Amino acid sequence: MNVIESLLNYREEIFQAIGLTASAGLGAIAIATVVGIAAGMVLTYGHSLAAWPIRAYVDIVRGIPGLVVVFMSYYLLGFALQGIGITLDAWAAGLIALSIVGIADVAEITRGAFQSLPRGQIEAGKAIGLRFRSILTSILLPQAAIQMIPPWTNSATELIKGTTLLSLIGVTELLLTANQLVARGGNALYFFIAIGILFFIINTLIQLVARVAEKKLDYRTA
């Protein structure tokens, strides 16, 4: 049995696995990006009462291994939700865990980017009579965004790779699927090379999108 044939035999399982990996990974990236940027802005410019809990969140999450967060989400959060009659399936628990990790990363990336902008930018915005909200959206965010893209790409690809952790709570994503197919008599070499290539493709696509965005946003090379 050649490679193609053995993969085709299990195409249903593999497509389902791609779907679970991509949806958990890309979903977490989307949530982490939106919530993380907001959290990072509060961290940088927010009232200390709002910034303090976020600071604590970021520091705690960044100090915990991703796998532990996945288990905590699946078992602790799952248990707590069961108490109020909600069943948390493994995929959802995984998405939540990856989002929790991603949000902390993106918040920190956002803070770093905003803090690196010269103070004079805010003052120049104030001097022409802009409200802080406009200064943030029209002046600071476009400049911060361009600096955020490279570290954001790192975090995003880490989240995609992090989806393999979800195999340990029973999500039949790419890694667990490969394991199962190998256990059912498939060729280990074929399947693991195949999922390696699939991860590589997903992450290359992310990097491609990031590069296009970077080019589009970059005023420095205009």
Next chain:
Amino acid sequence: MSNPILEIKDIEKSFGANKLFDGVSLNVSAGEVVSIIGPSGSGKTTLLRCVNLLESYDAGAIFLDGNEIGYSTVKGKRRAQSEAVVASQRSLTGMVFQSFNLFPHKTALQNVMLGLQKVQKLDKEQASEVGKKWLARVGLSEKFDSFPAQLSGGQQQRVAIARAIAMNPKIMLFDEVTSALDPELVNEVLQVIKQLAQEGATMILVTHEMRFANEVSDKVVFMEDGKIQAIGSPHEIFVERKHPRLEGFLANFVV
């Protein structure tokens, strides 16, 4: 004499035990050009920043066109105005910074247009028209679409001047605007300021360009140690040098 456009009344400000302003008062009439000179650390820049509400002060009041700005006193209690009010009051003064502070992600024209669109709510075409007019006035009609990084320091500072004056402020504030420029670029910026002064713009210049201050000012203010030590015509300040400390300070400059 006409009512002053800007009235600074007994401003006081301290950093801890360090008194930065000890009762500073200054009036500026419409069309008047006032230069503030003095050694570094004397409070010149901070005073200008107080007028633009970028800096707080502990006591005293600043009136722009008869209205108090930055603070209000209700039942004897002095209160800072809300962010929204402060923002709208700031749009009445135009500030130009030593370090230009252009928005690097926007073209020269977009730099000028931003305030017109967001604060004055002009539509894009109107804002572009006003922006182009002012950029042309500062001699940059060829540079509408250039980004700050593509402009020389002198050109950047002229964009910054256009950005401030396009908002049609009641008073222009220039904070050592030529201090960060290469010597050969200073003149093009001073010429723009001079032209605005001759056209009747009201302005305060914090400057180390004594020759220029002498040339364009109606009134020169000498500050030292957080106090206005002397106010007078350029002749009184630069030639008669009536204040004892003026002699020592001006000895460092060729006027």
